[in-house]
Each structure stands twice: as structure tokens, then as C-alpha cells.
Amino acid sequence: MALSRNDLVAALAEKAGVTKTDADKVLSAFSDVVLDSVSKGEKVSIPGILSVERVERAARTGRNPATGETIDIPAGFGVKVSAGSRLKAAAK
Structure with a gap:
């Protein structure tokens, strides 16, 4: 739930x-x-619980799943969320 x-x-x-x-x-x-x-671009951290940060993604080549055609995927940004030790322990 x-x-x-x-x-x-x-x-x-x-x-x-x-x-x-x-x-x-x-x-x-x-x-x-x-x-x-x-x-x-700043990292946010709550010790023991989680951290959130922006990460750079390099340009890469991908494939269109519908046609199989090769496509260029431009560089960009993503978000990385990491679980802290207390959060990991609570999930066990």
C-alpha cells in the first residue's frame, strides 16, 4: 500500500x-x-535516510524499439536518489 x-x-x-x-x-x-x-546542482542529504542529487548523463546512441533505427540521445541531466543506512535497515 x-x-x-x-x-x-x-x-x-x-x-x-x-x-x-x-x-x-x-x-x-x-x-x-x-x-x-x-x-x-546541489546535493540534498538527510543523514541515514536519503540523499538526492543531480547527475550528468553523457550523450549516447540508442535504438528506437519500434523501428530498430539508431538514434542519438543528447547529453542531459538526471536525478539520483540514494537510500541511507537507516532507511535500508527499515526495509529489511
Whole structure:
């Protein structure tokens, strides 16, 4: 079962002892900070939980699966999300 945004907000509010409205504002602010930082090429890290960073992807040659035709894929950026030790331990 996936945890929806509403479920996450409710859980945060309960754990922190704040209103759902305040928890939603914090979650929105957190999302904005992560998006802004990653777009600038900065790494965001929550020790033991996760880290998020922008990575460069080199130009490469690919193949169109429908036609088999070779295509050039330009260089670009991607996002790397790494699980921290506490998150990995919780998944066991």
C-alpha cells in the first residue's frame, strides 16, 4: 500500500504534534527546497535516510524499439536518489 500525500501529512502532524495545515506547509516547503537545490546542482542529504542529487548523463546512441533505427540521445541531466543506512535497515 502506498502512502498518499494526505496520509503523509496526517502522520507528520501526529508525530510532530502540529496541525495538518502546518504539516502540509512544511511538506510543501521541503519539496520546494529539494527541487530548488537539485535544479542548482546541489546535493540534498538527510543523514541515514536519503540523499538526492543531480547527475550528468553523457550523450549516447540508442535504438528506437519500434523501428530498430539508431538514434542519438543528447547529453542531459538526471536525478539520483540514494537510500541511507537507516532507511535500508527499515526495509529489511
